[in-house]
Amino acid sequence: MAILDVRTRSGYLFLAVMLGHVILISAQVNSRSGVSLLESVTFGVFSEVQRGSSSGFSSVRNVWSRYVGLRHVEAENASLKRELDDVKIQLQERRALADRAKGLQALLDLRDRSNLQTMAAEIIASSSSPDFRTMTIDKGTGYGLRPDMAVIAPAGVVGRVVIPTLRSSKVQMLVDRNAAVGALIERSRAQGVAMGSGDPRLRLEYVSETADVVVGDLVVTSGIDGIFPKGFTIGSIDAVEKSGPSYKRITIKPAVDFSSLEEVLVVLTPTPIHQAEGGRE
Numbered sequence: 001m002a003i004l005d006v007r008t009r010s011g012y013l014f015l016a017v018m019l020g021h022v023i024l025i026s027a028q029v030n031s032r033s034g035v036s037l038l039e040s041v042t043f044g045v046f047s048e049v050q051r052g053s054s055s056g057f058s059s060v061r062n063v064w065s066r067y068v069g070l071r072h073v074e075a076e077n078a079s080l081k082r083e084l085d086d087v088k089i090q091l092q093e094r095r096a097l098a099d100r101a102k103g104l105q106a107l108l109d110l111r112d113r114s115n116l117q118t119m120a121a122e123i124i125a126s127s128s129s130p131d132f133r134t135m136t137i138d139k140g141t142g143y144g145l146r147p148d149m150a151v152i153a154p155a156g157v158v159g160r161v162v163i164p165t166l167r168s169s170k171v172q173m174l175v176d177r178n179a180a181v182g183a184l185i186e187r188s189r190a191q192g193v194a195m196g197s198g199d200p201r202l203r204l205e206y207v208s209e210t211a212d213v214v215v216g217d218l219v220v221t222s223g224i225d226g227i228f229p230k231g232f233t234i235g236s237i238d239a240v241e242k243s244g245p246s247y248k249r250i251t252i253k254p255a256v257d258f259s260s261l262e263e264v265l266v267v268l269t270p271t272p273i274h275q276a277e278g279g280r281e
Contacts, residue, residue, distance in 0.1 A: 156233035156255030
């Protein structure tokens with residue numbers, strides 16, 4: 001074993017001496033460019049190491065640049081999304097203002113056509129009960145409102161004031177089961193009473209057997225009830241049923257879409273009947 005160790009150490013020593021000779025010779029031998037062979041080899045090895053390191057750093061730098069770029073794009077997209085949401089909200093607000101302006105313009109046109117003293121009011125609440133159809137408006141006795149004042153809209157008759165307070169009033173709509181208004185068939189001048197039933201349709205009652213009533217006839221206020229001025233639209237005849245010479249059932253489709261009302265006009269001008277009563281007092 002000792003002899004083997006000596007031989008192994010001698011072999012390593014011999015290799016070391018030979019490697020040293022090669023390095024010395026390489027240091028003394030010049031390449032064609034005048035640079036020593038050892039320097040050329042060393043430079044080649046280190047240049048490859050540098051090339052690998054540079055490639056690695058370039059890859060890391062490119063990945064980092066892409067990450068930073070993606071983060072910037074993500075932030076920019078989030079900002080653009082917020083701006084788009086703001087624009088959508090502004091468009092909705094402008095559309096709502098435009099719709100409101102149209103409604104107010106229609107009310108102004110109605111007021112100018114009617115030659116009546118009126119008060120514009122906004123609907124602030126409505127009853128959800130199907131039997132008692134009422135709404136609350138933002139005007140009351142402080143603005144001159146009194147019970148039994150007519151409430152109208154550009155499309156036609158809405159109802160009447162039933163409970164006014166200082167700053168608001170409850171309005172009974174025509175479709176309320178207890179509502180009634182004197183009615184007149186515009187074409188034939190036949191008269192009757194339009195009555196609410198809690199349903200979307202009105203009933204036309206107390207019509208003469210000889211009256212001329214057909215589907216599609218326009219129904220307007222007759223003015224005999226002393227509440228609603230004469231000639232305002234109630235609706236149109238929707239169905240006519242007869243039992244012998246008598247009318248069994250006549251229904252009216254209201255001209256007003258009560259579910260979409262936002263503003264109304266309260267008629268402050270007394271009807272001729274109320275004016276006469278005031279004169280007698």
